[in-house]
Amino acid sequence: MTDLASGRAGTVQPTSPTKWPVRxxxxxxxxxxxxxxxxxxxxxxGIFALFVVGIGIAYDSFVGATGYRSFAHAAFLAVSAYxxxxxxxxxxxxxLAWLAGxxxxxxxxxxxxxxxxxxxxxxxxxxxxLGFGVIVYVVANAWVEVTRGPQGIYQIPSLSIGTFGLNSLxxxxxxxxxxxxxxxxxxxLWLRGARGRRLLAIRENEDLAxxxxxxxxxxxxxxxxxxxxxxxxxGGFYAQYYTIVTPDLAWLQWIMLLMAIVVIAxxxxxxxxxxxxxxxxxxxxxxxxxxxxxxxxxxxxxLITVLVSPEGWTPTIKRYLARRRAAARR
Amino acid sequence: MLLHADNVRVRFGxxxxxxxxxxxxxxxxxxxxxxxxxxxxxxxFNSITGDQKVSEGRIHFNGQDVTGWAKxxxxxxxxxxxxxxxxxxxxxxxxxxxxxxxxxxxxxxxxQRVRELxxxxxxxxxxxxxxxxxxxxxxKLLSIGLxxxxxxxxxxxxxxxxxxxxxxxxxxxERLDALNKLGVTIVLVEHNLPIVLKHCSRVAVLNFGRIxxxxxxxxxxxxxxxxxxxxxxxxxxxxxxxx
Ligand SMILES: Nc1ncnc2c1ncn2[C@@H]1O[C@H](COP(=O)(O)OP(=O)(O)OP(=O)(O)O)[C@@H](O)[C@H]1O
Ligand SMILES: [Mg+2]
Numbered sequence: 109m110t111d112l113a114s115g116r117a118g119t120v121q122p123t124s125p126t127k128w129p130v131r132x133x134x135x136x137x138x139x140x141x142x143x144x145x146x147x148x149x150x151x152x153x154g155i156f157a158l159f160v161v162g163i164g165i166a167y168d169s170f171v172g173a174t175g176y177r178s179f180a181h182a183a184f185l186a187v188s189a190y191x192x193x194x195x196x197x198x199x200x201x202x203x204l205a206w207l208a209g210x211x212x213x214x215x216x217x218x219x220x221x222x223x224x225x226x227x228x229x230x231x232x233x234x235x236x237x238l239g240f241g242v243i244v245y246v247v248a249n250a251w252v253e254v255t256r257g258p259q260g261i262y263q264i265p266s267l268s269i270g271t272f273g274l275n276s277l278x279x280x281x282x283x284x285x286x287x288x289x290x291x292x293x294x295x296x297l298w299l300r301g302a303r304g305r306r307l308l309a310i311r312e313n314e315d316l317a318x319x320x321x322x323x324x325x326x327x328x329x330x331x332x333x334x335x336x337x338x339x340x341x342x343g344g345f346y347a348q349y350y351t352i353v354t355p356d357l358a359w360l361q362w363i364m365l366l367m368a369i370v371v372i373a374x375x376x377x378x379x380x381x382x383x384x385x386x387x388x389x390x391x392x393x394x395x396x397x398x399x400x401x402x403x404x405x406x407x408x409x410x411l412i413t414v415l416v417s418p419e420g421w422t423p424t425i426k427r428y429l430a431r432r433r434a435a436a437r438r
Numbered sequence: 439m440l441l442h443a444d445n446v447r448v449r450f451g452x453x454x455x456x457x458x459x460x461x462x463x464x465x466x467x468x469x470x471x472x473x474x475x476x477x478x479x480x481x482x483f484n485s486i487t488g489d490q491k492v493s494e495g496r497i498h499f500n501g502q503d504v505t506g507w508a509k510x511x512x513x514x515x516x517x518x519x520x521x522x523x524x525x526x527x528x529x530x531x532x533x534x535x536x537x538x539x540x541x542x543x544x545x546x547x548x549x550q551r552v553r554e555l556x557x558x559x560x561x562x563x564x565x566x567x568x569x570x571x572x573x574x575x576x577x578k579l580l581s582i583g584l585x586x587x588x589x590x591x592x593x594x595x596x597x598x599x600x601x602x603x604x605x606x607x608x609x610x611x612e613r614l615d616a617l618n619k620l621g622v623t624i625v626l627v628e629h630n631l632p633i634v635l636k637h638c639s640r641v642a643v644l645n646f647g648r649i650x651x652x653x654x655x656x657x658x659x660x661x662x663x664x665x666x667x668x669x670x671x672x673x674x675x676x677x678x679x680x681x
Contacts, residue, residue: 316525316584317542319510319521
């Protein structure tokens with residue numbers, strides 16, 4: 109049986125029975141969080157943390173699975189948030205606008221990926237995608253008639269179905285909880301079995317994968333677009349929750365946050381990606397520090413990770429726990 | 439002809455690694471391809487499989503001109519190979535390696551088939567080990583498995599026995615013979631001459647990117663050009679073939 113929470117794409121790991129109590133505790137904590145918070149700000153931190161979990165997983169669905177370090181994903185987030193914002197502030201139903209945001213993100217990824225993934229790998233891929241991110245940032249700033257430039261688009265409406273609307277923090281909390289879960293599960297299902305193996309093979313040795321007969325280009329492109337779809341889902345949520353989108357969404361702090369999550373966790377380690385996302389949001393909050401502290405913390409942790417545990421912390425911690433369990437049995 | 443490399447030339451800047459070499463392989467053959475270090479054997483393989491673009495010449499496979507084809511497409515058409523620097527997917531289990539290799543060509547292998555191949559490669563006790571944990575020789579066997587699981591028409595092997603202990607060499611040789619008997623066409627690049635002469639019916643010799651000998655294995659040792667290419671004029675090849 110494949111362990112959905114921690115199974116690496118393509119690899120089969122047994123589910124240990126001790127995991128269920130842990131899962132139950134996590135579920136209770138996640139569902140009960142709005143009832144124990146002291147104030148709206150803490151609830152907002154919870155919402156933001158789950159949002160980051162969602163984008164972290166979306167990002168890792170490509171980067172962790174293929175090993176390609178993309179710098180374009182913050183731009184996908186921005187494209188989707190902007191599309192949602194522009195359409196919904198121009199009289200189009202928010203639900204449709206959100207959907208359009210997802211499509212816009214996917215189409216953008218398809219266009220970029222179709223060109224870039226055919227030609228370049230490794231470092232060059234990173235640089236080219238970074239270039240694309242910068243272009244989106246510049247366009248968001250300069251195309252004032254559509255994006256309203258640096259001041260951004262505000263008063264974005266939020267989704268309501270019938271009489272039920274996203275009109276309280278608690279509802280936003282549960283909405284983002286559902287979204288993060290959805291992104292997590294859909295991504296795991298998508299990466300299961302043969303597709304997971306294909307992407308793992310690309311990550312391990314793309315030349316050999318091709319020599320075995322794999323059309324690596326198609327496999328990478330579909331993973332790129334898939335992860336952009338997940339990004340797009342989260343981007344539409346962002347627009348509705350913050351009710352404002354600005355060009356900063358495409359700027360470096362977001363891609364650095366995503367990068368930090370994957371590097372610290374270890375690419376492709378789902379449980380680590382979730383923990384790192386929560387940690388990078390909640391850690392600075394506990395220390396009552398602002399965003400610039402989070403950036404400092406991410407940078408520092410990335411540096412330490414690369415020096416001490418270059419594969420990320422998940423495999424290191426897992427090995428440590430396994431050793432302790434083995435020692436305890438003796 | 440199953441495979442026809444026609445007047446292939448590959449240049450790397452000033453170096454002409456393959457210099458107008460032609461090679462024909464008939465279905466069912468077990469061909470040996472030998473030559474001194476740097477004579478262009480690997481590069482010729484690379485041009486056949488699409489790992490390397492040719493500067494001149496054509497590659498025909500199964501009646502089709504595959505010269506412009508992407509590597510994965512040639513593999514799907516039935517061209518399989520192993521690499522001189524042994525390559526597997528280290529993070530995957532041995533079985534996963536094989537399953538992937540079959541899936542990559544659009545097949546879904548039965549567990550039975552995977553088990554049989556694992557046994558055939560003498561990796562039974564390591565079936566659920568990470569490939570990265572295998573010994574060098576075991577990796578070589580697994581890399582042959584990656585190439586053969588999808589029933590290729592032709593198998594290009596780049597020094598599958600180099601740096602492998604003698605027991606493993608015999609095992610690999612025996613497995614290759616078995617595959618050949620099953621109908622797989624094999625081209626073997628190998629510096630271990632006795633092995634080549636023992637298993638291959640025909641031998642082609644490359645030197646400075648040119649084919650300088652192409653004929654029965656029995657004639658290789660007697661050929662002056664080959665002896666000179668390998669050892670210089672003053673020497674000759676060892677006369678006896680150890681059995
Ligand atoms: N990518 C490359 N760039 C530049 N020169 C290369 C490249 N690949 C091979 N060469 C050169 O081409 C020549 C042939 O190399 P090749 O690897 O094909 O020889 P080989 O017959 O396989 O040798 P060996 O028996 O040592 O494996 C050598 O001179 C080598 O230096
Ligand atoms: Mg070679």
